[in-house]
Amino acid sequence: MTIPQEGDVAPDFTLPLDDGTSFTLSAQRGSPVVLYFYPDDDTGGCINENQEFSELRSAFADRKARLVGISPNTIESHQKFRKKYNLLVPLAADPDHLAIEAFGLWQLKKLYGREFMGLIRTSIIIDAEGKVPRIIRATRIAGHAAKMLDALDEVLAGKSPARRK
Numbered sequence: 768m769t770i771p772q773e774g775d776v777a778p779d780f781t782l783p784l785d786d787g788t789s790f791t792l793s794a795q796r797g798s799p800v801v802l803y804f805y806p807d808d809d810t811g812g813c814i815n816e817n818q819e820f821s822e823l824r825s826a827f828a829d830r831k832a833r834l835v836g837i838s839p840n841t842i843e844s845h846q847k848f849r850k851k852y853n854l855l856v857p858l859a860a861d862p863d864h865l866a867i868e869a870f871g872l873w874q875l876k877k878l879y880g881r882e883f884m885g886l887i888r889t890s891i892i893i894d895a896e897g898k899v900p901r902i903i904r905a906t907r908i909a910g911h912a913a914k915m916l917d918a919l920d921e922v923l924a925g926k927s928p929a930r931r932k
Contacts, residue, residue: 770871770889773900777893778869782837782859785845790835790859792866796897799832799922801915803890803905804872808840808848808858812908816888817848819912821855826916830923837861839886890915892922 771777781791792800803820805813817836820827827834837859840848845858859866867873867886876885890911892901900922905911 770902771899773902775899776897777891777899778866780866780869782861782866783842784835785842785849785858785860790857792893793897795833795893797895799830799895799919800893801827801832801834801890801919802837802866802870802893803835803912803915804837804867804870804886805888805905806838806886808838808844809851812888813838814852816905816908816911817854817856817858818852819908819910820915821853823912823916824855827919830916830919832919835859837866839864839867892919894922 777792779791779793781789783789803816805816807813820834820836824834834856836856839862840860841862842860845860848854849858861867864873870891872887872889873884874887876883888905890903890905891899894900901918903915903918
């Protein structure tokens with residue numbers, strides 16, 4: 768599936784969270800949601816990214832935004848990962864790639880001349896009406912969570928990409 772375009776309605780999904788509950792995107796209507804998709808628990812960049820989002824969790828909550836990390840790892844992996852690094856953001860398990868593929872993020876990647884299928888590290892803001900006002904690929908992990916918080920502020924202020932100059 769292709770990545771939704773900014774302005775599209777976000778594809779709905781339900782995934783289990785590491786705390787034993789589940790997350791359904793459509794049930795979040797009325798409040799913004801920030802989803803960050805990361806490739807793998809307990810790896811360098813993913814540790815840093817999850818720690819940065821955890822540090823800013825209260826800032827996202829102050830804006831009434833639901834923040835959820837999603838990877839293809841299992842619930843058990845997420846639980847160990849959260850405990851090991853004292854992570855504060857709910858982590859959704861997507862080993863069957865339901866949300867990952869719905870957002871078009873399972874793609875062919877190249878690393879050191881080798882090709883393989885994998886998750887494209889991306890964060891997506893869904894507004895209170897369920898539309899996608901912002902999609903940002905995490906090309907640099909350091910500072911990505913802060914970049915998403917800034918993007919959320921722009922969305923909440925009514926600044927769409929077309930209006931940003």
